[in-house]
Amino acid sequence: MGKLTGFLEYARKDAHEIDAHTRINNYNEFHIPLDAEDRQKQGARCMDCGVPYCNYGMILNNSTTGCPLNNLIPEWNELIYTGNLKEAHKRLRVTNRFPEFTSRVCPAPCEVACICGYTSGFAVTIKENEYAISENAYDKGYIKAEPILSRTGKRIAVVGSGPAGLAAADWLNKRGHNVTVYEKSDRVGGLLMYGIPNMKIEKHIIDRRVNIMKQEGIEFIINANVGANVSAAELVDRYDRVILCTGAENPRRILAANNEANGIYMAVDYLTEATRSLLNGHPSPISAERKNVLVIGGGDTGNDCVGTAIRQGASSVIQIEMMPEPPASRDSNNPWPEYPRTLKTDYGQHEAIAKFGEDPRIFSATVKEFFVNDEYHVAGALIAKLQPEKDEATGRINMIPTGEDFNVAADIVFIAAGFVGTRDYIFEQFGLASDSRNNIATTDFQTSHEKVYAAGDARRGQSLVVWALREGQDVARAVDKSLMGYSNL
Structure with missing residues (x-):
């Protein structure tokens, strides 16, 4: 030391x-x-x-x-x-x-x-x-391309270029396998590229690493939506193994009246278009400029929507969070080293406080109904206050309405309520089973198809980037062992 x-x-x-x-x-x-x-x-x-x-x-x-x-x-x-x-x-x-x-x-x-x-x-x-x-x-210059000196002759397709896909591709390429990454979007990076705003990770940082991976022999194919414009059966035929790192992309929707109104968007769609417009140098088709913004969801994605809306010139921002406001310090039932369930004010909220003079968050609340105008465009929302109640049978804490409702103005709404599993067409095209959370079911990362593996959010559900990187390494080890009989990864 x-x-x-x-x-x-x-x-x-x-x-x-x-x-x-x-x-x-x-x-x-x-x-x-x-x-x-x-x-x-x-x-x-x-x-x-x-x-x-x-x-x-x-x-x-x-x-x-x-x-x-x-x-x-x-x-x-x-x-x-x-x-x-x-x-x-x-x-x-x-x-x-x-x-x-x-x-x-x-x-x-x-x-x-x-x-x-x-x-x-x-x-x-x-x-x-x-x-x-x-x-x-x-x-x-310590980080640079390191050419692979020998190849095993094995071919592997990685579907999805988010953190899990990139990690799996990198580890398997180092082992000497030939790796091709299929990305449905127009740029490599998945969640890192389009799900996380530029102010948290500038996109040239991702390109910098991907360029090194290309120099080391990994092939990237963009605009390739496997299961849609690229045949899943073709991949299974062409490659020795296929790894699905497609994420858990089914957004959780808000079951409120008029939830299909114009001007209501999923947060991931909003953040994607904001980043794409920044990189391509054109106005975003989904803009909060001079609008009253309502963000539903108090997590990281909701905070990213707040920060993005402010940069676009929003007139006001309100962020709805279903759970109660956390305490300022740890409760006795939340000891170290557990993750502290305490109040966290992130960058977007700090920016809202600086611009509008108050914290944008309303805790213990949910949307009961969206108001619309004659053109069926969102114009506001009826918000229901909630309170925790313990279910004596299960011990779970449920949030129930208090009967106190109030209205908020909203010209545009972003739903950041999390995700509920993998896109259905992935299961359908590969003929795979799902688990109880609508994620791809696996045993040691292998699906019900002997040549198809899964990792990252597609396997474990919505999680952290660091867990996706770990999953990428672990699935690479499992695939390597299945091909070579052992693994040194």
Whole structure:
């Protein structure tokens, strides 16, 4: 351990955020990294715990704590402190092939599990440390194409180029298999490209990595919607294995009157068009400019809709969240190292507070009815207040109406209520079974078809990018073993 007393001597120091009033004028990333000296001090804060919870991903009380990729966090924190960023990158790459992604969009369950966070309330800046290692590696040329010296002759199709698909393709290509990735959209990246706004991950970051993967021999085919304009049967015939990393793309809809009115959109469609218009340099066909915006859903996607709408020039933004407002600090039934179920105010909400003077969120509420005008375009909504009630038979907490209703104005609505499984045509075209959550059913990542495997959100349901990367590695190992009889991945 480099600095035995580092966690006592140095306070946590985060990267500087560009202020909300400035950053809402563009779609750029808005964190300014620390300089080398301050970053070394942050690495020195790592305690080198005897049992480091940070590097072991667990599901505790239905949430992730610790790193699902099992990153060697204490090791590369020490290497940051000693100034050996090249070796730190080597240690990081042992477990994480895409640190430039996770250091931008991961909610950092590793920091939740950090003992510094438990003892002092200020975890080590693990996510920002990872960012520093990754970007330094690109700047110094440590990350570059590494040609594959020999090939196995096995051919594998990966359907979907989100984080799970990219990870599976990368690991299998390193093993020497010939990998082709099919992406239904016009750009590679899946969720990373179109599901997450540019201000969280600028899209040249994805292109930078994909270009390296292409140089290493991975083939990418875009505008290829397998099961629609590309035959599923053809893939099964042409390839030794097919891996489905298609995501859980069925959005949860709001069962309220007039929910099919014009001006009501699924959040993923809105965010996709916003990013596509930014990259192509044309106005978005779905715009919040000079409109009263209603966002339904209080999670990360809802927050992304808030931030995007503000950048488009929304007149007002309201965000509806069904669950009660979380407490400011942990309750006794939510101990460390569980993920803290506490109030989180994210970047979009901070921007709404800065622009409109108040938090956009209304907790314990749901839409009862959408109001429409003569052209069947949304004009507002009737909101029902809710309260928690325990079901004595099951022990579950249900949210029930209080009888208190109120109206809100809305010229445009974005539904960010999560997802309910894989698109039906995937099951139909490949003849696969689904599980109880409408995800692709698998045994050790293998589906009911001996040549077809599944991973990521398509297999486990809506989850974190870091879990998708882990699933990509695990499915690559399973496929490799099925082809070669063993796996060294």
